Amino acid sequence: MDANRYKFWGWGRVGEEATAEERAGLKAHMLLRFGTMNGDEMAPPRADEITLPPPRLGIPATLADVLTADHEDRLIHSYGKSYPDSVRAFARQYPHPPDLVAHPANEADVIAVLDHADSVGAAVIPFGGGSSVVGGVEPAVRGDYAGVISLDLQALDRVLEVDTVSRAARIQAGVLGPHLEAQLKPYGLTLRHYPQSFEYSSLGGWIATRAGGHFATVLTHIDDLVENTRVVTPRGVCESRRLPGSGAGPSPDRMFIGSEGILGVITEAWMRLQARPVFRAGTAVRFRDWHRGVAAVRLLSQSGLSPSNCRIIDAEEAAMTRAGDGSAAILVLAFESADHPVEAWMARALEIAGGAGGEWDTGAAPATDGHRSGESGAWRNAFLRAPYYREVLTGFGAMYDTFETAITWDRFDALYADVTGAVHRAIREVTGREGSVSCRFTHLYPDGPAPYFSFYCLPKRGSELEQWREIKQAASEALIAAGGTITHHHAIGRDHRPWYDRQRPELFATALRAAKQALDPKGLLNPGVLIDP
Numbered sequence: 260m261d262a263n264r265y266k267f268w269g270w271g272r273v274g275e276e277a278t279a280e281e282r283a284g285l286k287a288h289m290l291l292r293f294g295t296m297n298g299d300e301m302a303p304p305r306a307d308e309i310t311l312p313p314p315r316l317g318i319p320a321t322l323a324d325v326l327t328a329d330h331e332d333r334l335i336h337s338y339g340k341s342y343p344d345s346v347r348a349f350a351r352q353y354p355h356p357p358d359l360v361a362h363p364a365n366e367a368d369v370i371a372v373l374d375h376a377d378s379v380g381a382a383v384i385p386f387g388g389g390s391s392v393v394g395g396v397e398p399a400v401r402g403d404y405a406g407v408i409s410l411d412l413q414a415l416d417r418v419l420e421v422d423t424v425s426r427a428a429r430i431q432a433g434v435l436g437p438h439l440e441a442q443l444k445p446y447g448l449t450l451r452h453y454p455q456s457f458e459y460s461s462l463g464g465w466i467a468t469r470a471g472g473h474f475a476t477v478l479t480h481i482d483d484l485v486e487n488t489r490v491v492t493p494r495g496v497c498e499s500r501r502l503p504g505s506g507a508g509p510s511p512d513r514m515f516i517g518s519e520g521i522l523g524v525i526t527e528a529w530m531r532l533q534a535r536p537v538f539r540a541g542t543a544v545r546f547r548d549w550h551r552g553v554a555a556v557r558l559l560s561q562s563g564l565s566p567s568n569c570r571i572i573d574a575e576e577a578a579m580t581r582a583g584d585g586s587a588a589i590l591v592l593a594f595e596s597a598d599h600p601v602e603a604w605m606a607r608a609l610e611i612a613g614g615a616g617g618e619w620d621t622g623a624a625p626a627t628d629g630h631r632s633g634e635s636g637a638w639r640n641a642f643l644r645a646p647y648y649r650e651v652l653t654g655f656g657a658m659y660d661t662f663e664t665a666i667t668w669d670r671f672d673a674l675y676a677d678v679t680g681a682v683h684r685a686i687r688e689v690t691g692r693e694g695s696v697s698c699r700f701t702h703l704y705p706d707g708p709a710p711y712f713s714f715y716c717l718p719k720r721g722s723e724l725e726q727w728r729e730i731k732q733a734a735s736e737a738l739i740a741a742g743g744t745i746t747h748h749h750a751i752g753r754d755h756r757p758w759y760d761r762q763r764p765e766l767f768a769t770a771l772r773a774a775k776q777a778l779d780p781k782g783l784l785n786p787g788v789l790i791d792p
């Protein structure tokens with residue numbers, strides 16, 4: 260097996276995995292939490308253990324360099340990176356692989372693949388990094404398609420132009436986070452968009468899913484960083500004008516931002532850049548009472564201070580990530596700037612936090628190393644390494660998953676109580692024992708937070724998928740009933756469809772279907788995501 264290949268069953272490339280120490284830590288935590296392991300550890304699958312249905316599509320000579328039916332390529336493009344994806348990979352279940360995988364080298368190849376799909380009646384699923392956690396890249400499409408092509412955009416990976424005066428760059432959509440930042444670094448500029456999946460997710464995927472970076476406030480959503488888009492649709496190329504702002508009717512970019520591959524394939528975008536920050540201050544504040552911590556965060560969100568990080572982590576999650584001992588919620592607080600020292604902002608933020616009951620080590624000056632030490636450092640390390648832990652936990656037979664939402668401050672307490680209650684109940688009923696449910700805030704707005712929940716339990720071996728579905732159902736119902744959104748930044752994909760259908764206004768759904776009909780009249784692109792074809 261090519262060592263540079265992606266793991267089709269987990270995160271990253273072959274050979275990149277949790278260390279022995281991390282595995283031991285996860286095992287110890289599982290024993291501490293549940294008093295038992297969940298049976299024998301499962302080994303990750305090998306490609307030769309899996310038989311795939313033969314491809315239903317042939318490869319025309321004109322696309323011989325672009326299309327492939329390679330066994331492992333089809334496996335890699337069968338799933339995203341969600342818990343159910345992980346369970347099915349470990350169960351060696353691959354009933355719906357793509358028939359072919361396309362690796363376009365340029366936009367002309369993308370157009371050729373769409374033309375070919377149109378002529379043979381195949382569905383096409385755009386694939387960036389494949390880090391979807393909502394079934395967004397899964398080729399399980401219903402309908403009368405001759406087959407499915409997964410369109411992998413990763414070869415479109417270059418920064419094509421940099422405008423240092425306006426601070427923007429024209430960037431190909433398939434580029435993954437680290438390679439994008441490496442190309443901007445010589446200019447002293449950064450996109451400064453760091454989702455937790457940064458290492459293995461792409462610019463086009465971020466735009467298509469309206470991704471959220473890890474900064475808490477201001478310029479953290481990809482939406483606000485997009486200056487223009489260039490999109491290949493089955494009806495032709497649609498490129499918007501490059502502008503810092505425009506009031507000329509509804510925004511063409513906003514139609515494609517969040518379109519999850521159903522309206523067209525984003526091939527390029529001009530993106531707004533920022534100078535690389537050099538001034539930093541970070542610290543951790545402890546709150547014995549979660550609700551007082553939440554109140555402090557609300558005051559901070561409305562203070563106009565715009566912290567780069569303002570992530571309150573409840574006591575349960577703090578213990579799990581070793582940011583705390585489980586006796587207090589931890590507020591990870593940080594400021595950064597490319598222009599000016601930020602100590603004054605931090606001092607005022609600590610006054611606010613202290614007034615709401617927060618405590619911190621007064622002896623230590625706020626760290627200037629961007630959260631690399633102390634409680635914030637422990638949390639940061641766990642955050643960066645977490646993508647590698649899912650496959651370990653699935654192998655151990657544990658169910659670990661997350662879901663997220665946003666809600667106005669006036670309704671947060673009720674949503675928190677309803678959602679944690681519903682998920683605890685569902686875990687108890689479904690698995691027959693208590694599980695863990697924890698919460699942190701990922702993003703903040705003056706009018707409300709984006710709470711991010713994690714749950715952790717021991718499912719019955721062999722029934723993981725059904726049990727996950729029941730717990731996910733309970734969580735999603737509770738979110739929608741409490742007035743939250745079904746997702747703040749994980750997108751809709753196929754998994755969130757039932758609740759998205761209830762959340763969006765019906766007339767908007769009609770308009771979206773009309774846009775789909777205009778751009779993709781045969782419904783070839785990502786069928787089943789956002790709307791039915």
Ligand SMILES: Cc1cc2nc3c(=O)[nH]c(=O)nc-3n(C[C@H](O)[C@H](O)[C@H](O)COP(=O)(O)OP(=O)(O)OC[C@H]3O[C@@H](n4cnc5c(N)ncnc54)[C@H](O)[C@@H]3O)c2cc1C
Nearest residue numbers: 387388389390391395454455456461463464470471520525
């Ligand atoms: C461990 C982990 C951590 C995560 N953390 C975050 C986080 O912090 N913030 C966040 O927002 N999300 C997060 N996610 C979710 C996921 O990373 C995001 O949705 C991300 O934006 C997907 O990018 P991608 O390139 O991997 O897209 P893919 O998974 O390849 O595709 C996602 C969707 O976009 C479509 N698509 C992809 N590329 C294009 C294109 N060029 N043109 C048109 N459509 C396209 C696909 O068809 C699919 O519907 C996380 C996921 C994991 C597994």
